[in-house]
Amino acid sequence: MLDADFFRRWLLAAAASxxxxxxxxxxxxxxIGDADHGANLQRGFTAVVAALEAEPPQTPGAVLVLAGRQLISKVGGASGPLYGTLLRRTGKALGDAAEVSDEQLCEALAAGVAAVAELGKAVPGDKTMIDALTPAVEALPDGYAAAREAAEKGALDTVPLQARKGRASYLGERSIGHQDPGATSSALLVAALAEVAGG
Structure with missing residues (x-):
């Protein structure tokens, strides 16, 4: 079973990554964007770490909801609301349980990814973070290592795609040949989860 400490360690590992x-x-x-994705996420995850250390939440769901709120308030551009929605919706799906199972995390993450897709109006193939998150969630029932590999492959597979959403879509065909930064950072988040889970 996964407790609040597991989720704190996941987010600390993600922040370090x-x-x-x-x-x-x-x-x-x-x-293909504003050249600020790394700096924005760094600022957001620094705030997440500070908030978790200041008053550690006692349930898995509360850890993720707090982290999501921090990302929404601290990260500029589209990535703050998208990452914030991912974590908040996943946290809300986990509810108030003190511990959750791997299966419950699978279902909650799927709900979080669905919320991101809805917010960004994105589907796989649009060259967004969904290209890493969707295969990761689909592979997660086979284990955390499988999810990490699927996310990393999904990020790499954005290189030949033409962006259909977000700032990169303004470039049209010039977006082809570049790896999507949102899919890449999403793969880092999944890799951090696998690392903490020992997968």
Whole structure:
């Protein structure tokens, strides 16, 4: 069973990963976006870590809802609301339970990803974070390592796509040949989950 501490460790691992990869995320974003994705996420996850340390929530759902709120309030551009929605909706789906099962996390994450897709009006193939999150959620019943591999492959598979959503879509065919920064950071989030789960 997964408790609040597991979810705190997941978000701390995600924050550390964003810190390490911020320059690469911004470099990817400079090709097809505003060149601020890494810096924005870094600021958001720094705020998440501070909030979790200031008053650690006692349930898995509360950990994710708090983190989602921080990302919505601290991260500029589209990624704040999208990441915030992912974590908040996942947290709300987990409810008030002190511990949740792997299966419950699978279902809750699927609800979170569905909420992101609805908010961004995106489907797989649009060259967005959905291209990493959807295969990750579909693979999660097979284990955390499978989810990580699916997310990383999904991010890589955005390279040949033409962006149909977000800032990158303004570039039309010029967006082809670049890896989507949102899918890349989403894969980092899934990899952090796999790392904490030992998968």
């Amino acid at each position: 964003v810190d390490r990869e911020a320059a690469r995320l911004t470099e990817l974003d400079s090709a």
